[in-house]
Amino acid sequence: MCFSTQAQQTDFVDFKKANALLGINPNNSSIGGKVWYVLDVIKETDSIYIDAVNMDIKNVEIRYENSNTQDLDFYYDNKRLWLIHDFKKNKKYTVYFDYEVIPKKALYFVERESTHQIWTQGQGKYTSNWLPSIDDMNEKMIFNISLTFNEDYKVISNGLQTANIPLPGMVKWHFQMQKPMSSYLVALAIGKYDKKELTSKSGIPIELYYYPEDSSKVEPTYRYTKQMFDFLEEEIGVPYPWQNYKQVPVKDFLYSGMENTSLTIFSDDFMIDETAFIDKNYVNVNAHELAHQWFGDLVTETEGKHHWLQEGFATYYALLAERDIFGDDYYYWRLYEYALELLAQEQAGQNTPLMDPKASSATFYKKGAWLLHMLRDKVGDEAFKKAVKSYLQKYKFKNVKTNYFIQEIEDTSGISLTKFVDDWLLSDTLLYNEMETHLSTVSNAVNGYLKIDCEGYSSKCSEYLTSYLFDESKVKVIEQMPNKIQSKDFKNSIKVRQAIAQNVTKIPLELKAQYESLLNDKSYLTIEAALYHLWLNFPKERKKYLDKTKDIIGFNNKNIKTLWLVLALNTQGYRDQEKQFYYNELVDYTSSKNGFQLRQNTFSYLNSINAFNETALTNLINASKHHNWRFKSFARDLLKSLSENEKYKKIITNLQSKDK
Numbered sequence: 001m002c003f004s005t006q007a008q009q010t011d012f013v014d015f016k017k018a019n020a021l022l023g024i025n026p027n028n029s030s031i032g033g034k035v036w037y038v039l040d041v042i043k044e045t046d047s048i049y050i051d052a053v054n055m056d057i058k059n060v061e062i063r064y065e066n067s068n069t070q071d072l073d074f075y076y077d078n079k080r081l082w083l084i085h086d087f088k089k090n091k092k093y094t095v096y097f098d099y100e101v102i103p104k105k106a107l108y109f110v111e112r113e114s115t116h117q118i119w120t121q122g123q124g125k126y127t128s129n130w131l132p133s134i135d136d137m138n139e140k141m142i143f144n145i146s147l148t149f150n151e152d153y154k155v156i157s158n159g160l161q162t163a164n165i166p167l168p169g170m171v172k173w174h175f176q177m178q179k180p181m182s183s184y185l186v187a188l189a190i191g192k193y194d195k196k197e198l199t200s201k202s203g204i205p206i207e208l209y210y211y212p213e214d215s216s217k218v219e220p221t222y223r224y225t226k227q228m229f230d231f232l233e234e235e236i237g238v239p240y241p242w243q244n245y246k247q248v249p250v251k252d253f254l255y256s257g258m259e260n261t262s263l264t265i266f267s268d269d270f271m272i273d274e275t276a277f278i279d280k281n282y283v284n285v286n287a288h289e290l291a292h293q294w295f296g297d298l299v300t301e302t303e304g305k306h307h308w309l310q311e312g313f314a315t316y317y318a319l320l321a322e323r324d325i326f327g328d329d330y331y332y333w334r335l336y337e338y339a340l341e342l343l344a345q346e347q348a349g350q351n352t353p354l355m356d357p358k359a360s361s362a363t364f365y366k367k368g369a370w371l372l373h374m375l376r377d378k379v380g381d382e383a384f385k386k387a388v389k390s391y392l393q394k395y396k397f398k399n400v401k402t403n404y405f406i407q408e409i410e411d412t413s414g415i416s417l418t419k420f421v422d423d424w425l426l427s428d429t430l431l432y433n434e435m436e437t438h439l440s441t442v443s444n445a446v447n448g449y450l451k452i453d454c455e456g457y458s459s460k461c462s463e464y465l466t467s468y469l470f471d472e473s474k475v476k477v478i479e480q481m482p483n484k485i486q487s488k489d490f491k492n493s494i495k496v497r498q499a500i501a502q503n504v505t506k507i508p509l510e511l512k513a514q515y516e517s518l519l520n521d522k523s524y525l526t527i528e529a530a531l532y533h534l535w536l537n538f539p540k541e542r543k544k545y546l547d548k549t550k551d552i553i554g555f556n557n558k559n560i561k562t563l564w565l566v567l568a569l570n571t572q573g574y575r576d577q578e579k580q581f582y583y584n585e586l587v588d589y590t591s592s593k594n595g596f597q598l599r600q601n602t603f604s605y606l607n608s609i610n611a612f613n614e615t616a617l618t619n620l621i622n623a624s625k626h627h628n629w630r631f632k633s634f635a636r637d638l639l640k641s642l643s644e645n646e647k648y649k650k651i652i653t654n655l656q657s658k659d660k
């Protein structure tokens with residue numbers, strides 16, 4: 001090979017375009033087809049590689065400008081396809097080949113309501129597991145994906161859908177990009193979807209996908225999408241960089257969301273109804289992934305130590321978009337929460353500098369956001385905005401390092417940032433006191449929260465909950481004096497009432513009626529906590545509470561339904577003839593046809609009542625091999641602890657030997 005291990009392929013060759021004509025076979029979870037790449041050779045070389053993991057590759061051909069296509073020598077080591085040729089400087093080549101692969105990761109096949117759902121995750125997994133491409137983020141090219149699939153499904157990929165050609169029983173979908181991107185941002189999502197279309201103020205088409213049965217969830221889930229889109233374009237000062245924007249929920253996703261270029265894929269756990277909105281909504285993730293379309297997708301880190309340029313910026317701009325909706329108190333409160341999380345990390349001895357490629361997500365996301373907040377405070381709005389705009393314009397469709405951004409700020413502000421860079425980027429010390437002092441000066445809400453203290457109860461404390469105070473301050477008071485709550489304190493916002501439901505676990509008789517009213521609140525967390533505590537405190541009224549809540553489901557993990565089933569099973573004399581059905585329903589929630597959030601919640605309940613049967617244990621073994629590592633490790637830990645339980649030991653060993 002002509003280039004040494006130190007040299008990067010990007011010094012020799014510039015990939016301009018990748019075209020893929022693909023098909024997917026969901027029966028054996030394979031993908032494949034024809035791909036071709038257009039590349040410019042910068043320096044003469046005798047070989048060029050393309051990353052391609054465990055693929056069957058054939059018919060490798062090359063075309064040099066106007067010459068005819070000819071066979072190309074290649075060498076394939078199951079990781080990289082090496083194209084062997086006398087590549088000449090300043091020439092443009094096109095290489096073609098066919099491939100097929102059953103990807104081990106990065107492309108996932110999921111069953112949902114007896115239909116297929118197929119989606120990708122490139123970041124951290126490498127797109128080269130399903131599409132031959134260049135893993136190195138510094139190699140940006142234009143990707144155009146065509147894919148043929150069953151006509152009953154929607155296929156969604158990056159960029160503009162330029163055609164969909166009907167074939168017998170199938171549709172051939174074409175997607176086209178205009179601008180280059182790193183390969184980890186290439187994406188596919190296939191499933192049964194409907195969509196709602198919006199247009200931004202600047203004229204960008206926005207497509208919001210949803211499952212056909214979820215039409216009533218579209219408004220609460222995607223609430224504020226247009227407002228945030230318009231806000232970010234205005235705030236960042238650079239127009240949204242791509243032709244259109246799409247958001248697609250998928251089942252059992254690996255993260256909350258992923259900012260694939262012009263195509264955010266997010267966890268369908270965020271598809272929520274009106275009542276869930278108050279406790280668990282998509283607003284922050286929606287804004288975060290959208291901000292990445294500039295910070296991450298338009299300008300991309302050269303390497304991991306600059307990762308905060310993506311996550312810190314996305315977190316900061318998401319918070320600005322939320323500030324535009326929810327106001328200053330919300331904004332500073334979230335910054336305060338971030339600071340507390342970073343403080344906890346410091347106390348656990350886990351701090352690293354922001355520029356450490358192995359920094360935690362708390363550091364990349366939250367310290368990164370804090371840095372930007374403090375930097376803006378230091379240099380002023382005007383210099384900050386001017387620098388961000390210039391940084392994006394200068395490096396658009398390219399890769400960036402931290403000092404590129406810092407340099408822009410120094411140029412626009414005329415302020416030297418040497419000390420600031422030391423403090424915020426290079427040092428692993430958290431400037432917590434500075435952060436807290438800053439918040440108490442700029443935010444009355446946070447300042448009030450910090451000052452209020454009812455740990456040592458005083459008569460003043462009994463007035464706090466009925467006075468005008470920031471909700472979070474009231475929550476703090478409730479947490480500090482749960483046994484001093486009075487009837488008048490229930491006259492409060494949903495959030496404050498929720499704190500009562502969660503913290504007042506011993507319910508005095510004189511508060512019973514007020515407490516029961518919590519079951520009517522429009523919050524699934526409130527209802528869950530209230531139902532549980534009422535059931536515990538007033539055994540004689542259990543039937544009444546269960547009857548009242550029997551039709552409430554809760555979040556997508558069915559937090560209320562599952563609690564209800566467990567309580568019903570444990571209520572003597574309550575619908576005894578139905579109990580087998582209740583138990584079966586719980587066990588059914590552990591099956592793989594459900595999202596992992598519901599499965600995990602139900603496994604926990606079955607564990608707490610020590611009531612696994614063979615089906616639930618089979619589902620648990622199955623869960624211990626899930627593609628979502630958090631769920632997998634939850635299932636593995638639980639399985640391990642159940643294997644030590646005499647009741648299940650033998651059954652598990654038997655099931656596991658059958659499973660092999």
Ligand SMILES: [Zn+2]
Nearest residue numbers: 288292311314
């Ligand atoms: Zn992010």
